[in-house]
Amino acid sequence: xxxxxxxxxxxxxxxxxxxxxxxxxxxxxxxxxxxxxxxxxxxxxxxxxxxxxxxxxxxxxxxxxxxxxxxxxxxxxxxxxxxxxxxxxxxxxxxxxxxxxxxxxxxxxxxxxxxxxxxxxxxxxxxxxxxxxxxxxxxxxxxxxxxxxxxxxxxxxxxxxxxxxxxxxxxxxxxxxxxxxxxxxxxxxxxxxxxxxxxxxxxxx
Amino acid sequence: xxxxxxxxxxxxxxxxxxxxxxxxxxxxxxxxxxxxxxxxxxxxxxxxxxxxxxxxxxxxxxxxxxxxxxxxxxxxxxxxxxxxxxxxxxxxxxxxxxxxxxxxxxxxxxxxxxxxxxxxxxxxxxxxxxxxxxxxxxxxxxxxxxxxxxxxxxxxxxxxxxxxxxxxxxxxxxxxxxxxxxxxxxxxxxxxxxxxxxxxxxxxxxxxxxxxxxxxxxxxxxxxxxxxxxxxxxxxxxxxxxxxxxxxxxxxxxxxxxxxxxxxxxxxxxxxxxxxxxxxxxxxxxxxxxxxxxxxxxxxxxxxxxxxxxxxxxxxxxxxxxxxxxxxxxxxxxxxxxxxxxxxxxxxxxxxxxxxxxxxxxxxxxxxxxxxxxx
Numbered sequence: 001x002x003x004x005x006x007x008x009x010x011x012x013x014x015x016x017x018x019x020x021x022x023x024x025x026x027x028x029x030x031x032x033x034x035x036x037x038x039x040x041x042x043x044x045x046x047x048x049x050x051x052x053x054x055x056x057x058x059x060x061x062x063x064x065x066x067x068x069x070x071x072x073x074x075x076x077x078x079x080x081x082x083x084x085x086x087x088x089x090x091x092x093x094x095x096x097x098x099x100x101x102x103x104x105x106x107x108x109x110x111x112x113x114x115x116x117x118x119x120x121x122x123x124x125x126x127x128x129x130x131x132x133x134x135x136x137x138x139x140x141x142x143x144x145x146x147x148x149x150x151x152x153x154x155x156x157x158x159x160x161x162x163x164x165x166x167x168x169x170x171x172x173x174x175x176x177x178x179x180x181x182x183x184x185x186x187x188x189x190x191x192x193x194x195x196x197x198x199x200x201x202x203x204x205x
Numbered sequence: 206x207x208x209x210x211x212x213x214x215x216x217x218x219x220x221x222x223x224x225x226x227x228x229x230x231x232x233x234x235x236x237x238x239x240x241x242x243x244x245x246x247x248x249x250x251x252x253x254x255x256x257x258x259x260x261x262x263x264x265x266x267x268x269x270x271x272x273x274x275x276x277x278x279x280x281x282x283x284x285x286x287x288x289x290x291x292x293x294x295x296x297x298x299x300x301x302x303x304x305x306x307x308x309x310x311x312x313x314x315x316x317x318x319x320x321x322x323x324x325x326x327x328x329x330x331x332x333x334x335x336x337x338x339x340x341x342x343x344x345x346x347x348x349x350x351x352x353x354x355x356x357x358x359x360x361x362x363x364x365x366x367x368x369x370x371x372x373x374x375x376x377x378x379x380x381x382x383x384x385x386x387x388x389x390x391x392x393x394x395x396x397x398x399x400x401x402x403x404x405x406x407x408x409x410x411x412x413x414x415x416x417x418x419x420x421x422x423x424x425x426x427x428x429x430x431x432x433x434x435x436x437x438x439x440x441x442x443x444x445x446x447x448x449x450x451x452x453x454x455x456x457x458x459x460x461x462x463x464x465x466x467x468x469x470x471x472x473x474x475x476x477x478x479x480x481x482x483x484x485x486x487x488x489x490x491x492x493x494x495x496x497x498x499x500x501x502x503x504x505x506x507x508x509x510x511x512x513x514x515x516x517x518x519x520x521x522x523x524x525x526x527x528x529x530x531x532x533x534x535x536x537x538x539x540x541x542x543x544x545x546x547x548x549x550x551x552x553x554x555x556x557x558x559x560x561x562x563x564x565x566x567x568x569x570x571x572x573x574x575x576x577x578x579x580x
Contacts, residue, residue, distance in 0.1 A: 045364050113404040116408050122414040125414075125415070126416060127458075132397045
């Protein structure tokens with residue numbers, strides 16, 4: 001009985017929307033970037049596995065691409081990266097990406113873990129990967145993050161964080177989740193759009 | 206700065222007799238100019254240590270008189286208790302018996318000289334610390350290059366393994382690979398773990414960096430068991446993981462180093478032809494892992510110290526030249542970072558090897574299944 005009541009409350013939660021995940025499809029669609037001033041021998045093998053991977057030696061003039069969310073996962077090295085772009089180097093880049101596009105996953109990929117002065121960089125990143133991680137370990141991490149990222153709950157989590165930062169009340173956020181849930185269940189995006197428009201009009205009056 | 210380094214610095218620079226309360230074997234030390242009075246050497250006991258422990262320490266050097274009438278100067282410096290002892294200082298000490306003043310006249314020292322030395326000692330600590338950090342940084346920077354080379358070896362080994370026939374998973378293909386290829390891959394993995402150990406030792410804050418994920422404890426111990434197959438074969442011993450155990454716990458990536466440290470420790474110190482057993486159990490909130498092996502007995506007063514930086518048990522030191530005193534310290538830091546506990550029990554076997562008493566040593570690891578937010 002208690003479980004039924006609990007399920008009834010959870011019924012309209014986005015967590016209950018199961019989207020079938022085709023890993024091969026995700027691999028092709030996902031865009032992965034390594035920023036490392038040195039060669040990364042693992043990349044060749046990962047490309048052969050079907051991943052779409054780019055390698056930059058530094059930021060150069062590509063900052064817009066980073067900020068606009070062109071990439072799903074970025075592996076960011078700390079040494080020799082971003083020094084011309086930010087006084088803080090790679091930490092500056094990491095902060096910038098997270099500010100402009102929090103949905104981008106940044107994995108600290110560095111051999112500088114021993115350096116106490118770089119701890120902040122590793123703590124700011126979504127995850128940490130050692131420089132001598134094998135392609136298999138990198139692949140496992142990529143797939144884990146992609147499965148998570150290509151889920152409704154991931155994006156809803158990011159939107160929720162944004163709404164909370166905008167001081168939107170918990171009850172309003174829950175209402176938005178219910179409407180979004182119904183919209184997805186009905187496969188009718190207009191349902192959510194109309195509700196959102198109405199809400200914004202009410203707020204402006 | 207590390208307590209052990211400060212104690213070493215004290216040994217080198219202190220001209221007066223001093224006491225190291227953390228030293229279980231020899232608490233009383235001679236200075237490089239003045240020696241401890243012979244009566245102190247003869248009568249130095251737990252009572253003396255209790256007396257030193259009862260003193261309230263401040264950052265300034267303070268004078269006290271011990272029950273025998275000798276001057277003691279105490280202070281706290283970088284969390285270390287500095288205890289200068291066995292002196293007859295003037296002008297403060299008026300309680301020292303005449304007979305001692307006569308016998309130990311060479312230990313009469315003006316207190317301003319002791320203060321002068323202490324201020325000098327305090328001043329050299331930061332510069333020694335900076336020098337050690339610079340050297341360590343330079344030495345550790347080399348690790349970066351080793352890691353790069355290792356990633357090249359591992360990538361190539363993995364690529365070759367992936368091309369093997371038979372099976373679809375990497376594990377199956379690994380099993381079907383030639384022995385030499387397997388050895389290259391295993392060596393590369395072990396090297397990678399050893400590098401990670403140095404990383405965490407140098408920067409323990411990294412223990413809680415990255416994403417928390419679920420770890421199948423059994424699977425990680427089994428992976429290390431496979432990596433250690435050739436080492437155990439050389440010693441004619443076996444690692445046995447008792448019963449399948451499928452439970453997982455939430456942990457940071459650093460957790461995966463624990464099986465490496467505990468198995469490596471057991472393999473290093475276990476006797477030839479002896480088994481190493483890993484047992485798993487769980488209750489509602491945590492998972493317990495026990496690594497049981499036969500090796501040098503761990504004395505009662507060493508059971509906490511062996512988890513301290515650079516500490517090596519007395520019997521382990523006599524038994525094997527291997528070991529750096531880093532692994533168990535890092536293990537303790539990792540377990541602490543996950544809100545768990547680690548301890549050791551050592552039950553005598555009443556036998557000896559190379560004149561070293563042997564015991565059944567059990568390292569027990571209790572880690573919560575779910576990480577608290579504070580961790």
